[in-house]
Amino acid sequence: MKLYEYAIRRLILMVFVLFALAVFIFYLTRGLLPPEDALSQFITPRMNDAAKLSLAQALGVATKSCPSYAAFIGQQDGCVVPLWGQFTGWISNALQGNWGYSQLPGVTPGTLTTWEAFAERFPFTAELAISGTILTILIAVPFGIISATHANKLPDHVSRVISLAGYSVPQFWFGYMLQIVFVLYVAIHGAGILPSSSTLPTSCGLCLSDPGTITSYTGLPVLDAALSGNFAYFWDSLLGLALPTITLALTTIGALTRILRSSMVDALHQDYVLLARSKGLRERTVIYRHALRNALLPAVTIAGLILAFLLGGVVVVEYVFSWPGVGAAAVAASTAFDVNFLELYVLVTAVILIVANLGVDILYAKLDPRIRY
Amino acid sequence: MASDQPTPGEELPPSGTAAEVRYGLHLLWENHLVMAGVIMAVGSVVLALLSNFLVNPSAAGTNPNLPRLCWNNPFVNWNIQGINNCGGAVFPLGTDYYGRDLLKMIVLAIPLDLQVALEVVASAMVIGVVFGSVAAYAGGLIDELILRVTDVFFAVPGILLAIVLMTILGRTISNLTIAVLITWWPLYVRLIRSQVLSEKEKPYVEALRAMGSSRPRILFRHIVPNSIYPLLVQGTLDIGSVILTFSTLVFLGFAPSPVIPELGNLANQGIDHIATAPWLMIFPGLTILIISLGFNLLGDGLRDIFDPRLRR
Numbered sequence: 001m002k003l004y005e006y007a008i009r010r011l012i013l014m015v016f017v018l019f020a021l022a023v024f025i026f027y028l029t030r031g032l033l034p035p036e037d038a039l040s041q042f043i044t045p046r047m048n049d050a051a052k053l054s055l056a057q058a059l060g061v062a063t064k065s066c067p068s069y070a071a072f073i074g075q076q077d078g079c080v081v082p083l084w085g086q087f088t089g090w091i092s093n094a095l096q097g098n099w100g101y102s103q104l105p106g107v108t109p110g111t112l113t114t115w116e117a118f119a120e121r122f123p124f125t126a127e128l129a130i131s132g133t134i135l136t137i138l139i140a141v142p143f144g145i146i147s148a149t150h151a152n153k154l155p156d157h158v159s160r161v162i163s164l165a166g167y168s169v170p171q172f173w174f175g176y177m178l179q180i181v182f183v184l185y186v187a188i189h190g191a192g193i194l195p196s197s198s199t200l201p202t203s204c205g206l207c208l209s210d211p212g213t214i215t216s217y218t219g220l221p222v223l224d225a226a227l228s229g230n231f232a233y234f235w236d237s238l239l240g241l242a243l244p245t246i247t248l249a250l251t252t253i254g255a256l257t258r259i260l261r262s263s264m265v266d267a268l269h270q271d272y273v274l275l276a277r278s279k280g281l282r283e284r285t286v287i288y289r290h291a292l293r294n295a296l297l298p299a300v301t302i303a304g305l306i307l308a309f310l311l312g313g314v315v316v317v318e319y320v321f322s323w324p325g326v327g328a329a330a331v332a333a334s335t336a337f338d339v340n341f342l343e344l345y346v347l348v349t350a351v352i353l354i355v356a357n358l359g360v361d362i363l364y365a366k367l368d369p370r371i372r373y
Numbered sequence: 374m375a376s377d378q379p380t381p382g383e384e385l386p387p388s389g390t391a392a393e394v395r396y397g398l399h400l401l402w403e404n405h406l407v408m409a410g411v412i413m414a415v416g417s418v419v420l421a422l423l424s425n426f427l428v429n430p431s432a433a434g435t436n437p438n439l440p441r442l443c444w445n446n447p448f449v450n451w452n453i454q455g456i457n458n459c460g461g462a463v464f465p466l467g468t469d470y471y472g473r474d475l476l477k478m479i480v481l482a483i484p485l486d487l488q489v490a491l492e493v494v495a496s497a498m499v500i501g502v503v504f505g506s507v508a509a510y511a512g513g514l515i516d517e518l519i520l521r522v523t524d525v526f527f528a529v530p531g532i533l534l535a536i537v538l539m540t541i542l543g544r545t546i547s548n549l550t551i552a553v554l555i556t557w558w559p560l561y562v563r564l565i566r567s568q569v570l571s572e573k574e575k576p577y578v579e580a581l582r583a584m585g586s587s588r589p590r591i592l593f594r595h596i597v598p599n600s601i602y603p604l605l606v607q608g609t610l611d612i613g614s615v616i617l618t619f620s621t622l623v624f625l626g627f628a629p630s631p632v633i634p635e636l637g638n639l640a641n642q643g644i645d646h647i648a649t650a651p652w653l654m655i656f657p658g659l660t661i662l663i664i665s666l667g668f669n670l671l672g673d674g675l676r677d678i679f680d681p682r683l684r685r
Contacts, residue, residue, distance in 0.1 A: 017524045024525060028541050161406065164673060168666035170617055172624050173640060173658025180651050184453070312530030316621055330533060331625050334540040342537050350528040 003365055007358070014354045021350050022094075026087050029339040035061050035080045036073050037339070044101075044110035060089025094343075103338040104329055114340040118326060118348070123219030125325030128317065129310035130220075131241050132248035136306055140253050144260025144299070149287060151265055159257055166254030175247040175320035182243065244321045248314060252306050259302060264295040297367055301360045308356035312349040397678045404677070410670025414612075417664045421484040428477045433634045439472025442650040455649050467652040470642040471632065475652065479660050481634040486664070489546070490615040493554045494608045501561020501604065502597060508562065509569035510592045520566075523559035531556035531618065539627045549627060553618055557611070564607055568600030602679040610672035613665035620661050636661050 030037070039056055047055070049069035056062035062072045066079040081089070093099075101110050102117035147159040217227050222241060225234035267273065268291050276286045318328035326345055333341035420427075443459035444451065444467040459468060466475040508519040526534070531553075538552040572578070573596055581591045620637030628638045636657045643653030 013521070013524070016521065017528055020521070020525045021528055025537065028537060032541050157406065160673075164669045165662075165666060168613055168617070168662055168669050170621060170624075170637075170640075170658050170661045170665075172621060172637075173654065173661065176640075176643070176647060176654045176658070180647065180654070184648055184651065309530070312533055315530075315532050315536070316625070319625060330536055334536050335626065337540065339540065342540060346529050346533060346537060349530060349533060353528050353530075 003362065006365075007362055010358050010361070014358065017354060018347070018350060022091060022347060023087065025343055025346055026090055027083070029343055030086060030090070031083050033339075034073075035075065035086075037337075059093070061086055094347075099344050100340040102341060103333075103336050104341065105332050105336055114338075114344055117329070117341065118344050121324060121326045121329050122348075124221075124323060125311065125314050125318065125327055127220040127222060127241070128244055128248060128314055128323060128325060129307055131222075131245045132252065132310045132314075133303060133307045135245050135249040136252040136256055137303055139249070140256035140260060141296075141299070143253070143257045144264060145287070145292065147257065147261040148264030148268060148295070151261075156261075159261070163254030163257045166250045169250060171247055171250065171316045172320050174250060175243070175317060178243045178247060179320075244317050244323055247320070248310060248317045251313075252310065256299060256302065256306065260295065260299045263298050264291060267291040267295040270294070297364070301364045301367070304356045304360045304363070308353045311352055404674055406670055407674025407677075410667050410672075410674060413663050413667025414609075414671045415667075417483060417667060418487065420480065421487045424480050424484050428480045430481060432473060432477045433481055433632070435471040435473070435632060440468055441472045442470060442646055442653070443468050443472075444650070444652060451651065453649065453651070457649075466656050467650065469639060469653055470646065475639070475656060478634045478639055479636065479657060482636045482639060482657070483660070483664070485546070485633075485635050486616050486620060486661070487612075489550050489553070489619050490612045492550055493557055493615045493619075494611050496554050497558040497561045497611075498604060498608055500558040501565045502601075505562040505565030506569045506592055506597050506600075509566040510573060510588070510596070516566075519562065523562050526556065526559040529556075532621065535618070535622055536625070536627075539622065544627050544629045546629065546633075549619060549622055552622070553615060556618075557615065560611075561604065561607070565597075565600065565604055568603055569596055572596045572600045603676075606672050606676045606679060608672075609668055609675055613668035613672075616661060616668075617665050 036056070039052065039059065039061065043052060043055070053062060053066065053069040053072060056069070056072055057064055057066070061081055063079055063081055066072050066076070072079050097115055099114035099118075102112045102114045103109065104117055107117065143159045143162070147156040150156050217224050221237040222234060225231075225237055268287075270291075273286060273291050276290045277283075281290075313327075314323075314325060315327035315330055317323065318325045319331050322328065330342060330345050333339075333345075440457065440459040440461075443457035443464070445459040445463055446465055446467065447463075464474050464476070466479070469475050469478060504519050508516040534556050535549075535552040538555060539548065542548040542552065569592075578591060578596065581595060586595075616636075620635065620640075623635050623637035624641045626641065628635060628641070631638060631642065639657040640654050643650065643655075643657075646653055
């Protein structure tokens with residue numbers, strides 16, 4: 001099978017998986033709840049029952065022959081559209097970008113669409129996930145190399161314990177520990193450094209007094225500040241990013257270190273490494289020029305997956321650091337029963353994850369000519 | 374009937390098994406990290422079993438007269454202004470928002486967390502063995518269908534799916550267990566499927582087929598028992614991960630009540646009092662870390678023992 005045939009096959013599967021996920025999520029959020037809940041996000045305070053009924057009909061939840069809103073709520077015979085019919089209405093709305101109005105706390109009902117609420121928070125999440133990925137690579141690559149070159153010696157054991165601890169630490173706890181240490185103790189008993197969230201505390205010792213404003217190019221505060229040439233804003237955003245990034249990267253650092261270690265150990269046992277050594281090359285050259293280049297392949301391709309994983313996995317970190325991203329909003333949406341937001345978040349994350357998976361597989365095939373599909 | 378005949382696999386005496394076990398225990402003993410894991414994991418299970426004898430469950434009740442958020446352990450000075458002093462009896466780990474002894478609450482909380490983890494892992498294993506082995510052994514359309522269903526679950530981050538489920542299901546402990554299980558089982562289906570796929574090509578399966586053993590018998594009596602070890606390793610590792618996920622969900626506020634002694638729930642009380650009562654966050658989280666790390670170290674060690682290729 002050629003690569004593009006494989007890619008097309010995967011794309012078809014991707015559509016199938018997304019469709020199945022949409023059905024599943026729709027059934028969860030709509031099928032298990034009373035039908036009038038589908039309206040809740042579209043209802044504005046000034047609507048009367050007639051307007052609500054026509055809304056329900058426009059949304060495809062109530063039938064055209066339904067006499068009154070009360071009959072719809074009472075689920076009279078022939079008043080509520082069957083679930084499958086509701087689904088087609090919902091999915092066609094969703095595909096046109098119509099996800100209803102946001103019901104997140106602090107949003108006046110009917111003023112902000114779910115899509116807008118998601119879009120204004122997403123850059124913050126993306127920023128956190130990108131910096132988490134960068135930190136993961138910066139730490140895990142050297143750790144992985146050292147563990148492999150010192151396999152079953154002290155450095156390997158240390159990195160093994162750190163990796164396992166990374167899997168085992170409750171993220172929320174680690175985030176609060178950082179806050180207790182850096183914000184509570186360092187702020188009280190010395191100059192406050194490293195603010196704990198994007199909202200900068202006034203006690204922040206290393207922050208510059210007035211960061212000023214920046215032009216929004218990408219929506220990512222750090223990148224925008226750099227592009228605007230506002231150093232104060234850039235420094236402040238970077239400081240605010242520090243603790244959440246460390247907390248976020250904890251789990252993935254362990255995973256990537258273990259993967260890199262095992263591929264590096266494999267590479268060091270290959271014949272070409274033996275050949276390189278027998279040619280009398282320096283050990284440094286053997287490790288970095290011969291073994292590492294081959295061992296990095298699986299690790300580099302996994303970086304894309306880490307980014308996608310972090311994009312979905314930021315819920316806890318954002319909650320702990322009051323980060324204004326989509327993850328913390330998901331918890332708020334759950335409390336406020338804003339199912340539209342959750343549906344949108346789940347499906348967007350799924351698209352990102354699936355596309356990242358596909359991209360990684362294609363990249364892998366491109367980089368390693370031995371792989372054939 | 375041919376399938377009732379004893380098959381070669383059953384006739385073989387367990388020769389070498391005792392030696393294998395002895396060698397495994399030897400490896401375990403040699404590896405201090407794994408031993409530390411065994412102590413933490415077994416210790417938490419023993420503590421869970423004994424918790425109702427060690428602490429009277431009625432200690433979890435609330436009473437407005439109890440000293441709230443106070444600390445009087447003389448060995449630790451938090452160096453924070455505005456800490457309440459309990460007066461009277463010493464509370465080794467301070468008291469929580471409801472004035473209950475935090476140490477007692479942690480001891481009472483461990484059984485719940487471990488029980489949920491065991492339920493989730495055991496159910497996920499059963500589902501995984503049934504669907505995974507059938508998918509691999511049957512192949513074709515059934516395999517494709519089961520795989521695509523797991524794809525759907527892999528496309529959503531577990532914690533997010535659990536949040537959606539909890540929004541709909543309502544906040545109870547059993548619903549939390551169900552939500553975690555729904556995000557967990559696909560992993561086991563994939564794992565056992567890949568094991569069975571490699572196992573079913575081995576010569577002994579062909580021999581069994583030639584002797585006329587029935588397909589379910591070959592699958593469940595021979596192939597599955599031979600491919601179960603990686604599942605046990607994964608299960609041990611996952612006890613820690615499930616406790617993490619479960620307590621995180623509770624921490625995020627998906628508990629039925631803030632009073633229930635559960636490790637994430639206790640830490641959740643600490644959020645609003647992080648500057649005046651940091652112990653409320655520190656100790657429950659530390660307990661989760663110790664239990665989870667224990668099972669992870671144990672699982673990591675079991676992997677080395679069960680996988681002869683990794684032995685050195």
